[in-house]
Amino acid sequence: MRRPTLDLEALRTLVTGVQLDSFAKAAIQLNRSTSAVSAQLKKLEAQTGHPLLVKSGRGLILTPFGERLLTYAQKMLMINDEAFVSFAEYEMTGKVSIGLQEDFGERLLSGALATFSRAFPNIEIEIQVARNKDLLDGVRTGKLDLAWVWTDGSVASKWHEVIAQFPMRWIVSKQTQFPLPPPQTSALPLIMFERTCLFREAAICQLDQNQIHWRQVMSSHSLAGIWSAVSAGLGMTVRTEVGMPDDLISIDHELPSLPDLTLCALSSQVTPSEAALALNKVLKESLFELYPNSSKIR
Incomplete structure (x- = not known):
């Protein structure tokens, strides 16, 4: 037996009337x-065989039953509207150049692209990982249409959108022997980028403020180099x-908060x-699928 097909326009009338709490207002909004x-609502009742309103x-x-149908109506209209948006987007043409941090280069890019x-x-x-x-x-020079950058809260650009916040963490190899030597008695071996780097500046600032000795044992021009050196202990x-490799962990062993x-x-x-x-x-x-616990800013 062939099942009847619900009328999407009639479903839109039902949803709009409920949202506005008035079918008279719905008629004005829908230009009907x-x-x-009234005819559309009666059509739905005839199709379903149940009264929808009292x-x-x-x-x-x-x-x-009307409550139950409303739930399905909202889902059906959402899918319908998404489809028409996607049809318009599918025809979109052009070129976009984007820059991303190395942190996002491996895990985020492949799936997103x-x-x-x-x-x-x-x-x-066009993609630049840097x-x-x-x-x-x-x-600044217009070579990139869009770039994802780390900031300390200060932003200088023609357009920006704050996406999320992530805590900075002290990161070591899983093979590191615990407990670590007390930082007050042993200089912490740091592996960092050279200046200028927000992570380097934050780490050194916190260590200096807490009078903790440190020494830079290695610098690298690439994040991959830093990860490799930390992995090696x-x-x-x-x-x-x-983007932290699986063989590394974050710690807070007697270290200042970041x-x-x-x-x-x-x-x-x-x-x-x-x-x-x-x-x-x-x-x-x-990003939010990969890191659902990030502090999202909508």
Whole structure:
């Protein structure tokens, strides 16, 4: 037996009337007559074989079946509307250049770019994975349409969006022997980027304020180099846990607390292109899937 097909326009009338708490207001918003709205509701009742509304005082309220249908109606309309948005997005063309921190290069990029390419096959993407300073320069000079950078809260760009906050952590190899020597009696071996680096500055500032001795045993121009040196047990570093290799752990053994760091999207344009905004949206969704406990800022 062939099942009837619910009328999406009639379902939209039902949902709108409930949202506005008035089917007369729904008629105005949907640009229909009150008689047309009434006809659509009766059509739904005929299709389902159940009454949807009953009188309550001067108004109408949903029956238990009407409540049930409303839930399905909202889901069906959401899927319908998403489909039409995706059709428009699918036709989007252009080019977008984006810069990302090395922290996001491995785990975030592959999945996010695959998702973006499927949704926007006609958009060409250029990617630069680099340190903060290079990304900020790319935005300033207009070479990058969009860049994700770490900030201490201060932002200078034509457009920006605060995405999330992550705590900075002291990070060592899982093979590190515990307990560590008390930091007051032994200089902490640090593995860091050279200046200028927000992580380096935060670590040294906290150590100096707490009169803890430290020494830089290695510097690197790449995050991969820092991770490798820490994995080998040469010392500790300070990063967020974003992109941290599985053989490393974060600790707080008699060490001063570190501040949170803000992840910010910057653009060289006052109003970023649709392609840049679409890519930024996909990256955010992928980020929060990978790190659901991050401090999201919507």
